Amino acid sequence: MQQQWTKEAILEIYNKPLMELLYEAATVHRKYHNPLEVQISTLLSIKTGGCPEDCGYCPQAARYHTDIETNDLMSVSQVKAQALRAKSNGSSRLCMGAAWRNIQNNDEFDQVLEMVKTVNELEMEVCCTLGMMTEDQANRLADAGLYAYNHNLDSSEEHYKEIISTREYGDRLKTIDNANKAGISVCSGGIIGMGESDADRCSMLEILANMSPQPKSVPINALVAVEGTPLEEQEPVPIWDMARMVATTRIVIPKAVVRLSAGRTDMSDEGQALCYMAGASSIFAGDKLLTTPNPDISEDKKLFKILGLQPKAPFVDGDQPVSNDRYKECMSTKGNVKWNRPGHKIERNEAAKARAKVARKGA
Ligand code: SAM
Ligand code: DTB
Ligand code: SF4
Numbered sequence: 001m002q003q004q005w006t007k008e009a010i011l012e013i014y015n016k017p018l019m020e021l022l023y024e025a026a027t028v029h030r031k032y033h034n035p036l037e038v039q040i041s042t043l044l045s046i047k048t049g050g051c052p053e054d055c056g057y058c059p060q061a062a063r064y065h066t067d068i069e070t071n072d073l074m075s076v077s078q079v080k081a082q083a084l085r086a087k088s089n090g091s092s093r094l095c096m097g098a099a100w101r102n103i104q105n106n107d108e109f110d111q112v113l114e115m116v117k118t119v120n121e122l123e124m125e126v127c128c129t130l131g132m133m134t135e136d137q138a139n140r141l142a143d144a145g146l147y148a149y150n151h152n153l154d155s156s157e158e159h160y161k162e163i164i165s166t167r168e169y170g171d172r173l174k175t176i177d178n179a180n181k182a183g184i185s186v187c188s189g190g191i192i193g194m195g196e197s198d199a200d201r202c203s204m205l206e207i208l209a210n211m212s213p214q215p216k217s218v219p220i221n222a223l224v225a226v227e228g229t230p231l232e233e234q235e236p237v238p239i240w241d242m243a244r245m246v247a248t249t250r251i252v253i254p255k256a257v258v259r260l261s262a263g264r265t266d267m268s269d270e271g272q273a274l275c276y277m278a279g280a281s282s283i284f285a286g287d288k289l290l291t292t293p294n295p296d297i298s299e300d301k302k303l304f305k306i307l308g309l310q311p312k313a314p315f316v317d318g319d320q321p322v323s324n325d326r327y328k329e330c331m332s333t334k335g336n337v338k339w340n341r342p343g344h345k346i347e348r349n350e351a352a353k354a355r356a357k358v359a360r361k362g363a
Helices: 007-014 018-032 076-088 107-120 135-144 157-163 169-181 198-209 239-252 269-277 297-307 347-362
Strands: 037-047 093-098 125-129 148-150 185-187 190-192 217-222 257-260 282-285
Touching: 007 018, 007 198, 007 239, 018 239, 018 269, 037 076, 037 107, 037 257, 076 093, 076 107, 093 107, 093 148, 107 125, 107 135, 135 169, 148 217, 157 169, 157 198, 169 185, 185 217, 190 198, 190 239, 198 239, 217 239, 239 257, 239 269, 257 269, 269 297, 282 297
Parallel strands: 037 093, 037 282, 093 125, 125 148, 148 185, 190 217, 217 257, 257 282
Antiparallel strands: none
C-alpha cells in the first residue's frame, strides 16, 4: 500500500540538517533511478500572453504590464521544426505551453491535437500545459498521442489564495484527476519564492505525495520575478532552499522525475550540482523557458560533462502512446465547462493592474 504522508512528517524531513537531508535524498535517488541520467525537456510556448487569469507570478497575464511579445497559436509545421531542433539538441521531451485559462472545444484545440500527433511521431515524449481540461479533452489528447500533462499546484491551498483569485485549488485537482483518468502521465509541482512559508511548501508536497498514483514528474520552479507582475519585488530564492525542496520531493515522491525548472539562470554551476546531488533528474533546456531566459544548451552540456551526467532516452518510464484517429471526434456534447470564479480580489494583483493602466496611458 502507498505510504500516506502528513505535513508534519514532511516538514521534519525538510528541516533536517542539510548534509543529512542531501545524503538521504541521494540514497533514495540511487535506489529508484540511474543518478547519472537527466531527462532533458524543451519548453515551447505555442500561444504566448494575453491570458485572462490573474496568477500573480505570471508575465503572460493580460492584466499586468510586462514586456513580453504576445503570439497567437503556432502552426503545426512551426512546432514540428522546433521539436526537431530540440531533439537534435538531446531533448527527449517537448512541453508545449499555452497561455489559456482552459482548453476550449474549438479549431485551436484541433490544431493542438495535430501538434501532439506530429511530435509523438518524432519519437519524443509530448507534454502539454494548456490550463484546465475536461475528461473528454484529456481523452482526445491521449488519443492524439499525448504522453504527459503539466498542471502545477504551485503552492499550498492556503497560499494559493494569496496569489490567484480567478480560479480555485479544487479546479487544479480536478484537471489532474482528468489527466489520470485518461491514462496521461501527470506532471505537477510548484513554485518557491512567492512569500510562502516552509509549511506551505511541505503542505503542497503533502498533497502531491498522497496522490494515487503519485505524479510521474514534479517540477520545482524558483520564482522568476518579472517586472510588472505583483510578485516583481520578491527576493530571490536561496539555493539552499531549492536544494532542500528538491531533496524533500525526492524522498516523498521517490519514483518521480524531479525537475529543476524555472530560475536556473540565477544558479551557479555548483548550486545546480547540489540540486542534482539532491535528486533532481530533469531540466528544461534551451535559452528560453516560456517567456523568460534559461541557460544556453551549451552551458548545460558543459556542466553535464563536468559532472558525468548524460541525457536520458525517451519512453524509459512509460510506453510511447499510439496515436489513433479517435482524437478527431469530439466526444463532448456539453460544450465547455463553466469554471467558477471566486469573488475575492487580491490587493497586490489590483495594484499591479492599476500600475499597468497608468503605464499604458503614459505609453
Ligand atoms: N496556463 C497554463 C496553466 O496555468 O496551467 C499553462 C502555462 S503556465 C505558464 C505553467 C506554469 O508555469 C505555472 O503553473 C507556473 O508554475 C509556471 N510559471 C509561470 N510563471 C512563472 C514564473 N514567473 N516563475 C516561475 N514559474 C512560473
Ligand atoms: C513548469 O513547472 N515550469 C515551466 C513549465 N512547467 C510549463 C514554465 C516556467 C515558466 C517561467 C516563466 C516564463 O518563462 O514565462
Ligand atoms: Fe494564464 Fe497560466 Fe499564466 Fe496563469 S500561469 S496567467 S493561467 S498562462
